[in-house]
Amino acid sequence: MTNPNVVVSDTQSAIAMAITAVSGNNPTLFPPSVTSPYNINMFSRNKFPKSMETASMGSHVGGGKNIGWVDAMRASSPTRNSSENSEEKKNWIMKHPSALGVFEEIMSAAKMKQVVIFLDYDGTLSPIVSNPDQAYMAPEMREAVKNVAKYFPTAIVSGRCRAKVYNFVRLSELYYAGSHGMDIKGPSSRKHKKGNQNVLCQPAKEFLPMLAEVYKILLEKTKGIAGANVENNKFCLSVHFRCVEEESWSDLAYRVKYVLKDYPKLRLTQGRKVLEIRPTIKWDKGKAIEFLLESLGYANSKDVLPIYIGDDRTDEDAFRVLRERGQGFGILVSKVPKETQATYSLQEPFEVMHFLQRLVTLKRSILRSH
Numbered sequence: 001m002t003n004p005n006v007v008v009s010d011t012q013s014a015i016a017m018a019i020t021a022v023s024g025n026n027p028t029l030f031p032p033s034v035t036s037p038y039n040i041n042m043f044s045r046n047k048f049p050k051s052m053e054t055a056s057m058g059s060h061v062g063g064g065k066n067i068g069w070v071d072a073m074r075a076s077s078p079t080r081n082s083s084e085n086s087e088e089k090k091n092w093i094m095k096h097p098s099a100l101g102v103f104e105e106i107m108s109a110a111k112m113k114q115v116v117i118f119l120d121y122d123g124t125l126s127p128i129v130s131n132p133d134q135a136y137m138a139p140e141m142r143e144a145v146k147n148v149a150k151y152f153p154t155a156i157v158s159g160r161c162r163a164k165v166y167n168f169v170r171l172s173e174l175y176y177a178g179s180h181g182m183d184i185k186g187p188s189s190r191k192h193k194k195g196n197q198n199v200l201c202q203p204a205k206e207f208l209p210m211l212a213e214v215y216k217i218l219l220e221k222t223k224g225i226a227g228a229n230v231e232n233n234k235f236c237l238s239v240h241f242r243c244v245e246e247e248s249w250s251d252l253a254y255r256v257k258y259v260l261k262d263y264p265k266l267r268l269t270q271g272r273k274v275l276e277i278r279p280t281i282k283w284d285k286g287k288a289i290e291f292l293l294e295s296l297g298y299a300n301s302k303d304v305l306p307i308y309i310g311d312d313r314t315d316e317d318a319f320r321v322l323r324e325r326g327q328g329f330g331i332l333v334s335k336v337p338k339e340t341q342a343t344y345s346l347q348e349p350f351e352v353m354h355f356l357q358r359l360v361t362l363k364r365s366i367l368r369s370h
């Protein structure tokens with residue numbers, strides 16, 4: 001089935017390049033406690049510099065090169081359309097092999113261990129579409145997630161607010177970490193005996209009134225930009241520019257920046273054609289998975305193998321945590337080579353579904369043989 005709403009190519013990091021290119025690093029506005037490499041420290045100037053074309057790219061998004069940001073936005077397409085057989089892609093796949101191709105190897109690491117599954121939502125369980133309200137999950141994918149959760153503790157870790165992502169997934173047996181992990185809740189139905197299911201973690205509660213206020217201001221300030229869409233994700237806000245004409249991106253970024261200069265306790269990160277506004281607390285998807293592993297009773301356990309599957313920059317925080325723990329691994333969902341902390345890769349949500357189905361098939365055959 002083809003969905004006309006599905007977006008095929010993506011230049012998601014371009015706006016971040018633009019913003020990073022024109023911003024500096026002002027430590028007074030961003031306390032050192034905020035460690036994410038994906039912060040866009042854009043509040044150090046009130047205005048874009050006169051010449052944005054020659055601004056220098058931040059190394060974390062632009063490889064440290066001095067590229068004009070508008071050019072960089074355009075230039076990002078060829079890389080993203082890099083052919084299946086390009087050297088770049090082959091080298092990348094060697095570094096981050098397909099999780100389906102090395103499935104047996106992954107499973108041998110899982111022997112005698114409790115596998116815990118963490119799944120991002122957009123771009124991982126659902127295809128990227130132009131209207132965020134229509135990012136539906138295929139029924140087959142829901143079935144695959146439902147089956148996985150019968151055998152392994154399973155959590156959805158999303159940038160969306162918890163209620164919204166739950167409405168898409170609709171499986172009460174899962175853990176949900178919404179708003180980039182700032183709103184965590186355990187399953188409402190009891191499946192796994194170990195650990196505490198009644199978890200509830202909302203580390204950014206005090207920011208709710210501020211975020212509600214900023215949401216209203218952003219709606220007002222961005223309404224003149226055709227295609228701009230501000231999404232309220234409760235503990236964070238998303239300003240989408242997927243449907244905004246490229247020539248208006250700088251205007252949109254400027255307006256967001258202008259609003260946020262009055263709110264130094266909020267920071268900006270980036271996702272796939274989206275600017276994400278979040279509280280400046282030391283909490284991200286990585287912290288969320290640490291919290292969940294602890295809640296499940298695996299804080300210091302050697303007998304656990306966490307697997308995190310995600311497609312976005314914000315998922316890198318979780319991939320990094322797994323690398324630091326030396327436990328489990330990340331799987332990046334991407335068709336194009338990207339800098340990542342993930343160990344393995346899958347190309348698209350369809351492959352994610354296939355991977356989950358294989359996990360279930362293997363688990364069932366092990367159970368039958370006992």
Ligand SMILES: O=P(O)(O)OC[C@H]1O[C@H](O[C@H]2O[C@H](CO)[C@@H](O)[C@H](O)[C@H]2O)[C@H](O)[C@@H](O)[C@@H]1O
Nearest residue numbers: 121122128129130132135158159238242272274
């Ligand atoms: O952590 P995730 O579950 O991946 O959520 C991240 C953001 O996903 C959504 O936006 C992205 O998907 C949309 C639908 O496919 C797409 O239109 C948009 O361009 C993407 O950025 C969601 O709408 C955001 O709120 C999430 O923060």
